[in-house]
Amino acid sequence: MSLSPNTSLYALNKKRLRAERTPPSLKIEGLRLTVESVPFDLTLTKGEILTAFGTTPFVLSTFLEQLAGFAPLIDGKIFLHDEDVSSLPLGKRKIGLINQHTPLFPHMNVHENIAFAFQATGQNKSEAFDAANRMLSLVGLDGHGHAHTKSLSSEETLRTLLARALACSPKLLLIDDPYFSLPLHTTRQFTSLLIKLSRALDLTIVQTTSHREDALRAGGKIAFFNHEALLQHDTAAVLYDRPAAIEIATIFGEANALTGQILGIGDDIASIQLACGGVVEAFVSSERLHKGDECIVCIRPDQISPFFGSRPLNFDEDTSSPVNGVLIESIHLGDHIKMRVRTPDGTEIDLHRPPIQSQQIPSNGSSVQLAWMAGNATAFPP
Template identity: 40%
Template structure:
């Protein structure tokens, strides 16, 4: 079966794509009407990926298929992928309708079709009343809606959003997210959104692709990324997990007993590749640790406790955030519910940390972690 036949049911199929010489190739497919969020600590990596999809940058290797057709070498204007980003500004000297009509006129569309398309897209994004307004007089939220209207006018197979919300305040960003969600569901859009944070990656409700150093490290729904990260990078990027180094003392029934470099012996679920006496990275989320304040429990030579010193305590309104220093000088974060008793919880106080083995996961230490 040819690649074209195999990928025809996917509006977007990426095969063995590498964004740079040092990055490992990856493959990815999006189904019709699927919404995918991209998440990385490096905004430039996300923008590079978006530019490669839209044809404004070239991959090191690999292929991109739209509706089964290889468009890897096609210029942006010949791709059924439209990118919306700050690098594609509105034309301030033109009115709203003319901004939308410009690309259609460049493609030679008939005047009647242009008029109908402009009216339709203005209604979709709620800019009917701003039809004749100059684009440079629009609010940031209205400018974002104009960019969406201009993109939708071309009826793209895939819509890519990069930095659409960057220049919006919290209220405008929330309203724009709601608009995009309604459009995506109502029109059955195949959508890719470059997210700047975990919260920003969650609102679409679909799969989330985690990128690190120009490479895809995991692509799954939010629950899987939180509970079953593929490696320490994924756990840290999406689950905001604390990463602790240690040595594996034993593994029994998929539970590893680990002596941490910062002191203390703890347990965690063992990755399939983890081996006894190997160095490892233990991942534990800030909200999964249980503290013992006041008098510390006595350990023994085989199971010394994990002890930390409180560096700071912050009430966020949703939880209490602790910054803790370990015996080796490293710092980690812990979060507790607001109902947590605070007696004796002050800067400089000692506490003991514990967790159930099922709440942590240990991976083999690798050179790239």
């Protein structure tokens, strides 16, 4: 049977083939942030929001400045829609950059600041005036056109800078730590605005942050930087469940890091004797780990199950045994209960439980046994 143009399968295949032919919006090849750093590659599709996350804000800023052309490119190539822009001056790259040093013109009101950007693209005064009005509405600044820049809140200033950057119709928009000076409720509003703009304008956006919650809120992929090194680029779920490095597990996933020795490995799952007591299982992250090797077991607090009381746990396999300890702290944090357990050797382990269990938690000093599913923990080389 032949497929007609009206057949749904035909339409799906046509859409898929068209997507495959579409070049990536941003492609980075062999980029080095410093002379000593390891080069990395990165690819973004059109309309995607990428959050560059790391604990060194200066490095994240350098990353954006190299993309925009404000900082010299040490090594590598940058492609926008298959065009190599690596050697182009910043004014020719069609890349917009917003950072803490981007000023608004103090002698102009909000509307005039935005209209000036449109005039810089070649529009006459009348066209720029009308375009600025439309842009005010697009970024949620209706009624603020005549406001003086000094009277604006942090979020309103950021929205004005955003409007001015969008006036140049960038192919790529870079925003350096946009949530730095915003209170929580406006942070959520601005994130929602970026998501709407990326979809409405099919705009690729790269933003930076040193706060995990801000990275998660955007909903897109996350590039985890440890100093100048890009360790992993993937969805939040993958960074949580299959971190590529200890730093990702402990910083992004807030995992406990426990020292142990591998007793055996089978089907990528290792049996591990922990230094703090107990024999546990964990996913093996590296082919460099073998029987007898020391390792670091990373397990997130929300993946640990506590069992209170003196009755020993019975496991299906004789090779595993729980981690024993004493409850030393219990804090209700609204959406979860944070508990801290101290093992006989002094190791402290954090775990989170649902608030519904608040009435079931014994007092500090109670004995507790800790256990978790093998696939929820990851073993790394030390």
